[in-house]
Amino acid sequence: xxKTLSVxxxxxxxxxxxxxxxxxxxxxxxxxxxxxxxxxxxxEGIDSSMSGVGTFPDTSGQSVGGGLGGIDKNPSxxxxxxGTMMAKLDPSGAGRQLDEMRAEQAASAAAGLRDVFFGYxxxxxxxxxxxxxxxxxxWMKSNMSALVKVEGHCDERGTSAxxxxxxxKRAKAVRNYLVELGVGANRLSVVxxxxxxxxxxxxxxxxxxxNRRGHxxxxxxx
Amino acid sequence: xxxVKLISAWFGGVLLLAGAVGILESGAADVFLEATRPDxxxxxGGVLLLAGAVGILESGAADVFLEATRPDxxxxxLGVAGIHSVGGPxxxxxxxxxxxxxxxxxxxxxxxxxLPGLGIQTSDIGNGVGDGSKAIFRQAAEKGVSVLVWGxxxxxxxxxxxxxxxxxxVYDSGSDELVGGKRYAGSPSVxxxxxxxxxxxxxxRYTGEPGIARTKIAYVAEQxxxxxxxxxDYDGHDTRQLTAxxxxxxxxxxxxxxxxxxxxxxxxRNTQNIDMIELATxxxxxxxxxxxxxxxxxxxxxxxxxAFASSHEGNSELYRLDTRTKAIHRLTTxxxxxxxxxxxxSGRELVFVSDRGGGPQLFLMSSDxxxxxxxxxxxxxxxxxxxxxxxxxIAYVCRTQKEYKLCVISPDGQKRMQLTTGQGVDxxxxxxxxxxxxxxxxxxxxxxxxxxxxxxxxxxxxxxxxGTHNSxxxxxxAS
Numbered sequence: 001x002x003k004t005l006s007v008x009x010x011x012x013x014x015x016x017x018x019x020x021x022x023x024x025x026x027x028x029x030x031x032x033x034x035x036x037x038x039x040x041x042x043x044e045g046i047d048s049s050m051s052g053v054g055t056f057p058d059t060s061g062q063s064v065g066g067g068l069g070g071i072d073k074n075p076s077x078x079x080x081x082x083g084t085m086m087a088k089l090d091p092s093g094a095g096r097q098l099d100e101m102r103a104e105q106a107a108s109a110a111a112g113l114r115d116v117f118f119g120y121x122x123x124x125x126x127x128x129x130x131x132x133x134x135x136x137x138x139w140m141k142s143n144m145s146a147l148v149k150v151e152g153h154c155d156e157r158g159t160s161a162x163x164x165x166x167x168x169k170r171a172k173a174v175r176n177y178l179v180e181l182g183v184g185a186n187r188l189s190v191v192x193x194x195x196x197x198x199x200x201x202x203x204x205x206x207x208x209x210x211n212r213r214g215h216x217x218x219x220x221x222x
Numbered sequence: 223x224x225x226v227k228l229i230s231a232w233f234g235g236v237l238l239l240a241g242a243v244g245i246l247e248s249g250a251a252d253v254f255l256e257a258t259r260p261d262x263x264x265x266x267g268g269v270l271l272l273a274g275a276v277g278i279l280e281s282g283a284a285d286v287f288l289e290a291t292r293p294d295x296x297x298x299x300l301g302v303a304g305i306h307s308v309g310g311p312x313x314x315x316x317x318x319x320x321x322x323x324x325x326x327x328x329x330x331x332x333x334x335x336x337l338p339g340l341g342i343q344t345s346d347i348g349n350g351v352g353d354g355s356k357a358i359f360r361q362a363a364e365k366g367v368s369v370l371v372w373g374x375x376x377x378x379x380x381x382x383x384x385x386x387x388x389x390x391x392v393y394d395s396g397s398d399e400l401v402g403g404k405r406y407a408g409s410p411s412v413x414x415x416x417x418x419x420x421x422x423x424x425x426x427r428y429t430g431e432p433g434i435a436r437t438k439i440a441y442v443a444e445q446x447x448x449x450x451x452x453x454x455d456y457d458g459h460d461t462r463q464l465t466a467x468x469x470x471x472x473x474x475x476x477x478x479x480x481x482x483x484x485x486x487x488x489x490x491r492n493t494q495n496i497d498m499i500e501l502a503t504x505x506x507x508x509x510x511x512x513x514x515x516x517x518x519x520x521x522x523x524x525x526x527x528x529a530f531a532s533s534h535e536g537n538s539e540l541y542r543l544d545t546r547t548k549a550i551h552r553l554t555t556x557x558x559x560x561x562x563x564x565x566x567x568s569g570r571e572l573v574f575v576s577d578r579g580g581g582p583q584l585f586l587m588s589s590d591x592x593x594x595x596x597x598x599x600x601x602x603x604x605x606x607x608x609x610x611x612x613x614x615x616i617a618y619v620c621r622t623q624k625e626y627k628l629c630v631i632s633p634d635g636q637k638r639m640q641l642t643t644g645q646g647v648d649x650x651x652x653x654x655x656x657x658x659x660x661x662x663x664x665x666x667x668x669x670x671x672x673x674x675x676x677x678x679x680x681x682x683x684x685x686x687x688x689g690t691h692n693s694x695x696x697x698x699x700a701s
Contacts, residue, residue, distance in 0.1 A: 158619075161518050161561055164515060
């Protein structure tokens with residue numbers, strides 16, 4: 001077991017170095033929303049650095065004794081600063097991001113692209129979902145320059161982390177079905193928003209239903 | 223003198239208990255006595271606890287723990303005999319006193335006694351050397367108060383920006399000794415910090431641990447469609463915003479040295495990378511850009527490894543990055559989702575979430591990916607694990623009666639407790655560095671906010687009151 005895994009780890013490092021090599025084996029056993037074959041690990045863009053790993057500071061230095069001086073009979077004065085935090089913020093990018101999101105939403109609505117809804121903790125596409133996507137696929141085939149970001153969303157139940165993984169399964173299930181319907185895979189990217197960007201904020205099933213969705217966002221910017 | 227006996231009897235009781243636990247759990251490798259920490263050597267003499275603890279270590283039973291949250295743990299009774307305003311505004315002392323009392327209470331080391339309620343008037347306590355203070359000490363000893371603390375606070379000058387001075391005193395009725403004090407100075411903006419620091423000194427004196435009053439909590443707050451990182455003091459005060467990029471910034475974790483946060487960033491648009499940010503400077507950069515969804519980063523206690531989940535090879539798998547060589551080691555190979563790694567205090571093991579059996583469950587493995595075994599069997603949804611810095615518990619989110627609540631389980635799976643009940647989704651438990659508290663998010667009051675809870679499920683305290691959605695709290699290491 002141990003040996004197999006470390007061999008696998010070496011394979012991963014090699015494939016990191018030689019972009020385009022398939023990653024670790026076992027790809028064939030992927031299931032559910034992940035059944036897209038041949039999705040090489042390197043293809044999704046290790047472009048920020050050669051290895052996809054940035055610089056790492058030494059974070060091991062722990063202070064000893066909590067920086068406390070101890071209580072004593074003749075304490076000398078300790079001067080306390082306002083702490084080392086924090087840097088000034090530059091919020092100028094936040095507004096641009098919001099504009100970009102609104103533009104994507106408006107473009108998707110104008111194109112009549114439909115959302116796909118899921119059952120609780122499920123990434124299986126329902127009959128309604130198939131019908132919606134059939135129309136979405138038709139639109140994409142008649143608008144060949146359009147690029148779509150498939151977003152996977154979840155309701156608020158469950159943990160943030162697990163819902164991110166669930167949202168990715170939903171997004172990939174939608175992407176894979178669109179590919180089955182003949183949309184070029186290179187026109188579709190996936191992103192999971194988990195439960196972090198809900199369409200609806202009530203604590204009720206009617207709202208949860210709206211949030212368990214795959215959403216097609218028309219790319220307008222980069 | 224009766225007080226001395228009482229205190230030593232208490233320590234003796236804890237030590238006996240710890241020894242017994244050590245024998246019972248001698249197989250649990252990640253259960254630690256606090257005396258094994260690096261700060262162990264700095265503990266000054268006179269702490270009975272320490273001598274006994276060394277005895278246990280030398281006898282070979284290293285895998286034991288002292289836990290202040292056990293039902294039979296007896297707290298040290300402590301009275302705050304006022305922080306008196308001297309040469310400054312009347313509110314100044316009162317403000318410091320309020321913060322100090324809350325810190326003392328939250329420490330769970332002390333039992334905060336109500337001195338006026340015991341009939342003890344403390345206005346004449348002065349510097350603890352006059353006849354008035356002697357009378358107060360006698361009264362306190364008679365009423366079973368083990369420790370008295372008090373202080374003075376004032377302004378150095380008359381203008382608004384003038385320095386604040388605080389002097390704190392400690393009297394120990396067991397030894398009938400004015401053991402000393404602390405003197406602090408700083409701008410009016412550090413008044414709370416003076417109280418926190420004094421509280422941590424008290425905890426340090428009586429337990430040899432640094433205390434948690436100066437720790438911080440990082441969390442995620444909703445801002446429109448964005449989620450940005452914030453840091454606040456452990457008591458919910460002094461909130462500072464760290465990011466403002468308008469994208470999602472999720473699930474921050476602290477570096478062991480408290481200088482950095484590591485988190486998932488959406489600012490790349492096409493892939494979700496793992497970024498780091500330096501608190502002091504705001505400098506931010508990407509550390510994991512493999513492609514796909516990269517989430518739940520967690521640095522090993524020694525800072526040498528980063529465990530994280532990544533879907534860059536298809537589905538979500540766990541990886542371990544050597545932060546010095548940059549070598550990446552794949553830990554899991556499974557068609558299901560693997561995520562949320564959390565390190566044992568020794569760095570030898572990881573607890574993580576996998577849905578390889580259907581719903582999400584907790585699994586354990588060695589830090590090289592070997593020796594995988596399932597930890598949770600109760601319920602069909604167990605996720606978001608966090609391994610206590612003391613090693614004895616793993617906190618996580620358990621689904622019970624369709625609600626998502628906090629549970630803890632021992633690493634051997636033998637003991638399990640549900641900590642919270644009622645409605646709402648509880649998420650992202652994170653331990654205080656002393657292992658006595660958890661911080662978590664909950665929608666119990668409607669919107670998602672941050673709460674603190676004792677490790678035994680008592681005393682829930684809400685920490686955030688502003689904003690529309692606060693989540694993913696992470697408790698800093700002790701300074």
